[in-house]
Structure formats: structure tokens, C-alpha cells
Amino acid sequence: MTQPPVPSNRAADPPKPATIGRRSQDDRSSPESRRDSSQTRQAMRRFFRSRLVRVGLAMLVLIALACVAGFLYGTSPEDQPRYNDQNLTRNYQPPSRSHWFGTDDVGRDVLVRTLYGGAISLAVGMMAALVSVAIGVTWGAIAGYVGGKTDSFMMRIVDVLYGLPYLLLVILFAVAFGGAGSPVRRMVVLFLAIGAVSWLTMARVVRGQVLSLRNNDYVLAAVAAGASHARIIFVHLLPNLLGPIIVYATLIIPQAILQESFLSFLSIGVQPPAASWGSLAADGIGKMNPVISYWWLTLFPCLALALTLLSLNLIGDGLRDAFDPQLREKK
């Protein structure tokens, strides 16, 4: 909040007339992109200065590493993967030295299952975010670049989609195309479905930015030099939007992980014996009763999920504040 505003005199500099011919090399050193990189560097400095962001990053890296290690450990050896290693003589054991997170109803180690499930949750979340960024950026860039009737039509579709019960459609989609498939196919369908419904905000943001950038002189110069529309969008416009795209992409990841856990909680997403944080939590809550609470079944997956979402949200908010000084001052 005490951060000095980004020096904006650079923005007022008249852009250098674009040299025709060696465009792609010149782009890197044009005043536009130089201003952008120094802004990005400043933003990154602001980003890393926040203590909450550093806590979030440390937490996320720790959890992610643990999940990857747990996934590798849990899925080996191939014929008898440890994540599904059942032993009915030691079921429902509370946390102990040999099983740090206890064991579940068929004696599987909850620590291994939590880390293994976490890897699946994180992977689905990230792939879904990628899908939604791809759709959202393309949609928004085309709408903003073409403008006019096309723009208002495309944005009207986004408006309508905003009001749809998308979770219902995701559920139908996931069951329709992944219902009887292999575990991998189910996962792919899951992240495609989640990605297909979470691109709307991204499309709006990108469209607004492209709309404001497309009348800049360097775009006109590119048009004059005969660059194709696709080239102008992807080479000249989108690199300038990297900041907002990264910010919103980071905010999409926790949403996607949340949705995956929702679906798995409703036993529509990941199916047993595979697991994700959502399905583990569903198992645990299903076994809660007033006589014996198998608290470790619910606590550890929920805690891992909550910490991951918290750290992702902290990082996302930190990025947004760092890249958008105007928003930051308002806060």
C-alpha cells in the first residue's frame, strides 16, 4: 500500500516507428516490450516482497513435492501398487509410528493415499486450468480483435453461459464420455469438462485488453507490413497481456481443483480404487458416526486440500495485487 506507483512516463513515449521487415527480432527491443519487461520485473519484486505470498509459495512447493513423491511411491510396484495395498488385519488404525496418517477401512495407508490422491487432484486442476486458459484467451482475443457485431455476439454468448447451471452440465458430460472408460480416460474427460466451463472470466479480461490495445500504432504498423491476423493476435497482442493472463490463470487453478474435489466427492469424478482429495474426504465423512469417529480418514485429505487451495489463493491474490497497482491501492 506504500508502494510508489509504477512510473508511467514510459507509456507516454511515442512508440518508435516499426521497422518493416525484421519484425520479429525488433519486437523484443521495441519500447513497448521493454516497458513491459521492466513492469513485469517490478511486479515480480512486489510479488515476492509479500510475506503471505512467500508462505503460500513455500506451502505449495512442499505439498506438490510430497504429492509427486507419494505418487511415485504409491504407484509402484506395478503389479501391487502401494496406494491400493489392502490388509484387513490392520484396518481402521489411528495414526501411529508405522502409519503416520492411520489406515482406512481395508487397511490401506492413509498417508500414501492422501499424497497419491493429491497428485491426481493437482494434475486434474492444472490441466483444467490450461484448457480453460486456451479457450478463454482464444475466444477473448478473437472477440476483441474482430470487434463489431462478432464481438457483441461472442460476448453475448459468454453472458448467457455465465448464468447456466454449469456444474450440472459438467456432471452430465463427465458421465456421458467418461462413464465406462479407463481411469486415464475418466481423468481426461474430467479436466476437459471442468476446463470447458471455467474460461468465461478469462475471455472477458482478454477481450477488454485486446480491445484497448488493437488501435495502437504498432498494430497498425504490423497491418501495414502485411502481417496476418493470427500473427498480429499471437505475436503482437497477446505477449502484452501475459500479466493479466498469468494472474487469472493462477486464480483458475484453485477453482478447478475445488470443482474436481466436488465431483469426486459426489463420486462422479475419480473412481475407486484410484483416489483424489475429494473422494478421500467423501469416504471419511461417510464413515463418521457418533460412536467412533475415524477422524484421521477425514482430517488429513481435507487439511491437505484446504492448505493447497489456501496457498494457491494467496499466490493468486499476491500476483493480482502485484500486477495491478491500481487495484492494490484501492485495497
Next chain:
Amino acid sequence: MIAYVIRRLIQLPIILWVIYTLTYVLICQHPGNPFIDDKTPREQRALLAARYGVVDTPADAPWRQRWADRGRTYVNYLGRLVLHGDFGLSSQNAGKTVGDIIGSTLPRSMMLGAFALVLAVLVGCSLGVLAAVRSHGPVDYFVMLYAMLGISLPTFVIGAVLLSFFGFTLGLFPVGGWGSPAQLVLPGITLSLPFTAYIARLTRAGMMDVLHADYIRTARAKGLPERRVVLKHAFKLAFLPVLSFLGPATAAILTGSFVVEKIFNIPGIGRAFVISVQSKDYGLILGTVMIYSTLLVVANLIVDLAYGLVDPRIRLEGDA
């Protein structure tokens, strides 16, 4: 304004029809057939097909005929719905119509959702205003921490915590079921928490913006009590972002209740939908999806109109 309302009203059935068709196409992709398998005798298949208004396709039929028959079933269904408002029979609940099931489950979910929404708006706005008035103090930090947690925690985590603490350990509230007001408390709070958090953030941000506006200084300068300045002058404008959030919030509360209904064993429409998807009860799937969509589209329309009424600066499109 009137032109805008009319246009939105014309849009409404078109959107619903698109959703209906999309749902139907997705259902057709579901593997398996809900009530007819290859072992069913031919006569019985014919009877079942007639009873449920389905055009039956033999298992070995070419894909072209399969889709033609699906198309005829679609026309049957849609005609029945448009002409009689009838969703037909539920294939997994013998003797019950989809209308019966929706009629008994929908009021429960609506009540739960309305309770959660009212709670979220009341608590969220109060917290947001408090945080803005005492900004950068301990109250503010507490509210913002709470908001961060509320946004990050999935509903089922909150539900599990409330359930095990207030339900099992303290025994203050019933742990599930439906019927008494006490059974509404835990699920209602669980469902409302994320929205409370988000509304608190929105209100705080809005209030921080507005409190520095000139007209607030004028209001203070003419000697109005602070309470009046904050609650009447500032809050009116700071509420606008919350109002526009209510449309998506209705959607999210409707679908959020899937999870809450599962945790707390509430026989609501969310559970009916999830079960219908898992048991391939096509009539019930179509029925629940259409009910949800109608509620949502209407809620969004109301929010948009309310927005125009509250803030006269906003001119709705087509209002020129």
C-alpha cells in the same frame, strides 16, 4: 427498460430449449440403457418403451436408425413437456412421476438455499462494513482472514468440521435429516460460509472505495451522524457489487447444495439429480436440469433488473 425486459423474456425460452437439447444429447451418450437390456423379452421391451414414451431401438440397429429413434423420442419428450408441462415417469422410482419427485424435493432445497443466501447477505455485508470502517485494525484482519478461509475451504471440509464438532462432539444440533428447524442450522451455515466470505470481501472493497468519495465528505460536513453516513449514504453504493454477485451466487448455492445435501442426508433436489445421473433415470435428469436452469435464468433476470432500479446511472442495453 420495457424493450429490454421484453427482449430478455424472449431470450428465456430459447436458452431453456438449448439447455434441454444439450442435456438430451449428453444423455444419449451415456453408456447403457436405463430400463431395457438385451435380455429383456421383445414384448416387454415394447410395453416398457410405450410406457416411458421412448422409441425402442434393437441393440443391433445401425447408428443411423439409432439416432433417428433418439430424435423421435426427443420430439415425444419435448412435445409432452411443452403441451402438458409433463416430464413423464421416473424410470428408477416405480410408479412415481418426475413431477412428484421434484414437487417433494424442490421445496426442501429452496428453503435451504434461501436460508443460506439470506444468512450470507446479512452476515457478509455486516462483516464487510465493519472491516471497512475499522480498516487496517484487528477487526479488519480478522474479517479478511475469515474471508480467505471461507473462499479457500471446500464446502465439504466446512461441513465435516461443523458436523463433527457441533453435531457429534457437542451434540448441539442434529447431524442430518430433514423436518425440524434445528436440522436446518448446520447445513444452512455450511452452505452459506463461502458466500458470506465472498460478500464480505466485495462489501469491504466497495465501502473502501465509496468512503473516500466527495459526497461522503459532504455528508459528514453537514453534520450527519457517522452511523447514518456509513449505513445510508455509503452502503447504498457499496452494495451494488454484492447485488450483481447475487445472480452467480444463486447458481452456486443451488449446485453447492449437492454436496451439503449429501453430507447432511437431506432428501433435496440436488441429491435427486446426482442419484438420477448415477442410475440413468433420464426423465428425472431432464426434469431436474430444466428446473435448475429455469430458476437460474429467472434469478439472473431479476438481478439484472434490480441492478437497473437501484443504480439509475446504469442504463440497460436496448434502453436508449
